[in-house]
Amino acid sequence: MAAPDPILRMTGISKQFPGVKALDGVDFRLLPGEVHALMGENGAGKSTLIKVLTGVHDIDAGRIELAGAPVSFAGPLEAQRAGISTVYQEVNLCPNLSVAENIFIGREPRRLGRIRWGEMRARAAALLERLELDLDVNAPLSSYSAAVQQMVAIARAVDISASVLILDEPTSSLDAGEVAQLFRVMRRLKGEGIAILFVSHFLDQIYDIADRMTILRNGRLVGEYLVSELSQVELVGKMIGQELADLERLDDKPKDLSPDAKAVVETRELGRTGAVEPFTLTIHEGEVLGLAGLLGSGRTEIARLLFGADHAGTGEVVVDGTPVSMRTPRAATNHKIAFCPENRRTEGLIADLTVRENIILALQAARGWARPVPRRRQDELVEKYISALRITPPNPEQLVRNLSGGNQQKVLLARWLIVEPRLLILDEPTRGIDVGAKAEIQRLVASLSDGGMAVLFISAELEEVLRLSHRVGVLRDRHLVAQLPNDDALTTDVLMQTIASGART
Amino acid sequence: MNQVIRHRLFWPALILVLLLAVNVVFTDGFLSVEMKNGHLYGSLIDIIRFGAPLILVAIGMTLVIATGGIDLSVGSVVAISGALACLQISGLEDQNAVGGVLAAIGMALALSLVLGIWNGFLVAGIGIQPIIATLILMVAGRGVAQLITDGQIITINSTPYKLIGGGYWLTVPFGILIVLAVLAVTAFLTRRLALGVLIESVGGNAEASRLAGIRSRGLIILVYAFCGLCAGIAGLMISSNVSSADGNAAGLWIELDAILAVVIGGTSLVGGRFSLGGTVLGALIIQTLTTTIYSIGVPPETTLLFKAVVIILVCLLQSPTFREKVFRRRERGRPAAPSGTDTKVRIPA
Numbered sequence: 001m002a003a004p005d006p007i008l009r010m011t012g013i014s015k016q017f018p019g020v021k022a023l024d025g026v027d028f029r030l031l032p033g034e035v036h037a038l039m040g041e042n043g044a045g046k047s048t049l050i051k052v053l054t055g056v057h058d059i060d061a062g063r064i065e066l067a068g069a070p071v072s073f074a075g076p077l078e079a080q081r082a083g084i085s086t087v088y089q090e091v092n093l094c095p096n097l098s099v100a101e102n103i104f105i106g107r108e109p110r111r112l113g114r115i116r117w118g119e120m121r122a123r124a125a126a127l128l129e130r131l132e133l134d135l136d137v138n139a140p141l142s143s144y145s146a147a148v149q150q151m152v153a154i155a156r157a158v159d160i161s162a163s164v165l166i167l168d169e170p171t172s173s174l175d176a177g178e179v180a181q182l183f184r185v186m187r188r189l190k191g192e193g194i195a196i197l198f199v200s201h202f203l204d205q206i207y208d209i210a211d212r213m214t215i216l217r218n219g220r221l222v223g224e225y226l227v228s229e230l231s232q233v234e235l236v237g238k239m240i241g242q243e244l245a246d247l248e249r250l251d252d253k254p255k256d257l258s259p260d261a262k263a264v265v266e267t268r269e270l271g272r273t274g275a276v277e278p279f280t281l282t283i284h285e286g287e288v289l290g291l292a293g294l295l296g297s298g299r300t301e302i303a304r305l306l307f308g309a310d311h312a313g314t315g316e317v318v319v320d321g322t323p324v325s326m327r328t329p330r331a332a333t334n335h336k337i338a339f340c341p342e343n344r345r346t347e348g349l350i351a352d353l354t355v356r357e358n359i360i361l362a363l364q365a366a367r368g369w370a371r372p373v374p375r376r377r378q379d380e381l382v383e384k385y386i387s388a389l390r391i392t393p394p395n396p397e398q399l400v401r402n403l404s405g406g407n408q409q410k411v412l413l414a415r416w417l418i419v420e421p422r423l424l425i426l427d428e429p430t431r432g433i434d435v436g437a438k439a440e441i442q443r444l445v446a447s448l449s450d451g452g453m454a455v456l457f458i459s460a461e462l463e464e465v466l467r468l469s470h471r472v473g474v475l476r477d478r479h480l481v482a483q484l485p486n487d488d489a490l491t492t493d494v495l496m497q498t499i500a501s502g503a504r505t
Numbered sequence: 506m507n508q509v510i511r512h513r514l515f516w517p518a519l520i521l522v523l524l525l526a527v528n529v530v531f532t533d534g535f536l537s538v539e540m541k542n543g544h545l546y547g548s549l550i551d552i553i554r555f556g557a558p559l560i561l562v563a564i565g566m567t568l569v570i571a572t573g574g575i576d577l578s579v580g581s582v583v584a585i586s587g588a589l590a591c592l593q594i595s596g597l598e599d600q601n602a603v604g605g606v607l608a609a610i611g612m613a614l615a616l617s618l619v620l621g622i623w624n625g626f627l628v629a630g631i632g633i634q635p636i637i638a639t640l641i642l643m644v645a646g647r648g649v650a651q652l653i654t655d656g657q658i659i660t661i662n663s664t665p666y667k668l669i670g671g672g673y674w675l676t677v678p679f680g681i682l683i684v685l686a687v688l689a690v691t692a693f694l695t696r697r698l699a700l701g702v703l704i705e706s707v708g709g710n711a712e713a714s715r716l717a718g719i720r721s722r723g724l725i726i727l728v729y730a731f732c733g734l735c736a737g738i739a740g741l742m743i744s745s746n747v748s749s750a751d752g753n754a755a756g757l758w759i760e761l762d763a764i765l766a767v768v769i770g771g772t773s774l775v776g777g778r779f780s781l782g783g784t785v786l787g788a789l790i791i792q793t794l795t796t797t798i799y800s801i802g803v804p805p806e807t808t809l810l811f812k813a814v815v816i817i818l819v820c821l822l823q824s825p826t827f828r829e830k831v832f833r834r835r836e837r838g839r840p841a842a843p844s845g846t847d848t849k850v851r852i853p854a
Contacts, residue, residue, distance in 0.1 A: 307716075309715075309716055328715075329715055329716050329717070329718050330718045330719075330720055332718075333718035339716060341716060346710070346712065346713070347712055347713050347716055348713055348716070349710070349713060350705070350706045350709040350710045350713055350714065350777075351709065351710070352705070352709045352777045352778050353702070353705060353706060353709060357702050357705075357706070360702075361702070361706055361714075361717045361719070362717045362718055364699050364702065364703065365703065365714075365717050365718040365719040365720075366718055367699070368699075369694075369698055369699045369700040369703050369724070370698055370699075371698075371699070372697070372698050372699040373699070415717065
């Protein structure tokens with residue numbers, strides 16, 4: 001098949017943000033009439049690439065050519081005029097306006113300043129028919145589902161300019177039927193010769209719709225591949241990479257678990273629509289249960305359900321053999337379940353409070369405001385954990401916002417360790433922190449479980465999961481597809497295989 | 506010295522001192538406090554005495570703002586509380602009966618508390634934005650106060666009630682003692698007990714606080730209830746001082762002064778860290794400014810404009826971002842100066 005000339009060509013794109021090289025010499029091309037998937041883990045540079053393409057950010061180096069001519073956009077509006085439209089995950093439309101108004105907002109057909117409603121409706125209807133969508137153009141947008149709203153947004157984008165369409169995670173809030181509907185529209189547009197750049201975390205969807213893919217990792221180009229020529233295992237391997245070889249080694253496998261360890265927390269068909277399909281799992285005393293899976297596969301959602309941060313739609317949580325209500329984080333802390341969330345800054349720490357105040361917060365919350373933790377006890381606890389976790393600077397009155405990422409993570413850990421939890425849920429505890437702090441936190445997890453604490457350990461880094469876990473739960477597309485004992489047979493390759501193929505149990 | 510400047514109460518304190526200094530220049534014997542008939546007298550005492558209701562309202566407001574909220578209804582609560590107390594007292598056979606007056610005060614404060622809980626319920630229970638939730642009572646509350654007084658100004662003649670806003674105890678104006686008591690209780694609840702750190706946590710990051718197991722709903726309702734109670738006490742003080750209840754005028758715009766006092770005191774409107782000491786300083790600055798306007802003889806038609814200009818200056822001085830900008834410009838200007846003189850030398854040569 002002789003490839004046509006690319007409509008869009010980006011060469012040697014580099015972008016530096018303070019302290020991080022977001023893109024480093026990335027090449028990217030987009031052919032007319034193809035669906036091209038942009039792949040990579042969180043922080044790989046996908047969003048940055050889209051943003052430099054649409055003019056949200058400047059580039060530090062490299063060139064962008066559209067239809068053979070070099071371009072540089074000052075903003076998304078200019079990019080749109082040149083023929084590049086973007087539809088984001090959250091629909092940027094007005095739900096209270098009609099479908100037709102949404103499609104033509106800001107560029108209504110006018111005569112003498114008056115909007116020609118009739119023509120607007122007719123053109124909207126014609127456009128939707130072209131995309132095989134059967135909608136009432138006079139109905140308010142809010143009367144349609146999220147998927148249809150998404151497609152109206154696409155229709156609008158296509159009508160404004162029709163050479164390059166960027167879809168940034170359009171499917172993350174859609175169900176299977178809606179995704180199929182969206183894909184029908186995408187195929188239709190592809191048939192018309194539009195080049196579509198597609199971002200999704202769902203591998204099945206990529207293999208369903210995309211022709212070609214470009215993989216990024218840590219701001220660098222891994223390569224461009226035909227979807228038909230790259231297996232899912234290879235894809236996962238290329239996305240995750242093998243960057244951990246330089247990390248200080250712990251024992252390769254965790255210590256054996258005593259066979260008669262009691263179950264601390266069990267779930268029975270616990271699930272939540274749109275977040276994670278019902279799952280059943282058990283965590284024992286002294287056990288580290290790892291969760292592996294790609295971003296958006298439901299890892300965090302499992303943690304949040306166990307902690308009562310979200311309400312479960314189905315199923316129950318069982319603590320010490322008794323079903324309990326887990327409706328709020330407070331209920332979970334009463335059962336001695338602790339949770340260090342993935343987003344330290346937004347969900348974990350109170351940046352304006354001191355290290356001491358952040359550390360005693362969970363303990364204080366459990367006691368209520370009328371029973372303060374005595375100041376002397378606070379100082380003892382805080383001092384103990386500052387030295388045990390080697391928090392630097394070792395100043396309890398320092399504001400948490402001034403600490404580095406690794407030290408903030410340790411403060412968060414300390415907050416939960418002083419309440420002496422029976423189950424500690426760690427969601428990406430080592431993300432974004434330096435290698436030294438990473439090894440310290442891994443060692444801490446191992447010693448906590450030796451001491452009898454149950455740990456649910458979530459990480460995108462498979463080696464880390466393997467090193468610490470007694471068992472590994474594997475997630476794919478919001479299903480808990482497997483629970484594998486961490487024996488000699490379990491390797492990162494096997495895990496990747498499971499993530500990719502999804503041996504559903 | 507550097508440490509003193511960096512203290513978060515340095516700027517509000519400096520502003521207060523400057524304002525007082527202006528008064529010393531314009532008013533003879535401004536700083537003198539004397540004893541007359543066993544009572545303390547003096548301009549400084551008057552500032553605190555007349556500022557007492559504002560300080561009370563501002564203390565409650567501080568906690569509300571620290572949770573990331575705001576309470577616009579305090580002025581109406583002031584009016585309602587005073588109206589109910591005066592109505593009850595005016596219905597007594599003997600307006601000087603201590604029991605009856607205490608019952609009237611109790612009813613007024615209980616109602617203020619309920620109104621505060623109502624605000625808290627709208628904010629934390631139903632999830633209405635604080636500015637809207639309390640706007641409801643700000644507007645409706647004036648009507649309630651009118652309803653209580655039947656649209657009239659209720660005048661009473663009760664010696665025990667007069668004590669709250671106009672009386673003395675142990676030579677000190679009673680209102681000042683009430684403020685000190687409320688301040689002490691608030692400081693105890695927030696700094697000795699753990700209320701303060703939990704409020705700051707909820708105001709600093711609501712989601713993180715929820716995930717740390719804090720029951721923020723109850724906490725927020727409690728804070729609004731406390732704010733209502735403070736406004737209720739202020740309402741008693743204001744109506745007691747003039748021995749009458751005016752549903753229309755009592756506590757009018759006090760919510761704005763209170764918010765201003767909190768902001769001048771260094772508590773961010775976004776929520777989080779709060780400073781009771783700063784709020785008290787802020788309220789005193791506003792009251793001193795009012796006194797200053799009278800003492801330096803600003804023409805009545807320009808007092809509001811004058812006050813606005815001073816407030817803008819105060820807020821600018823108090824803002825770290827503004828100070829940093831001015832500072833930086835000056836520092837940048839300094840190294841440039843020598844080169845300027847150099848050229849001057851060169852030209853004649």
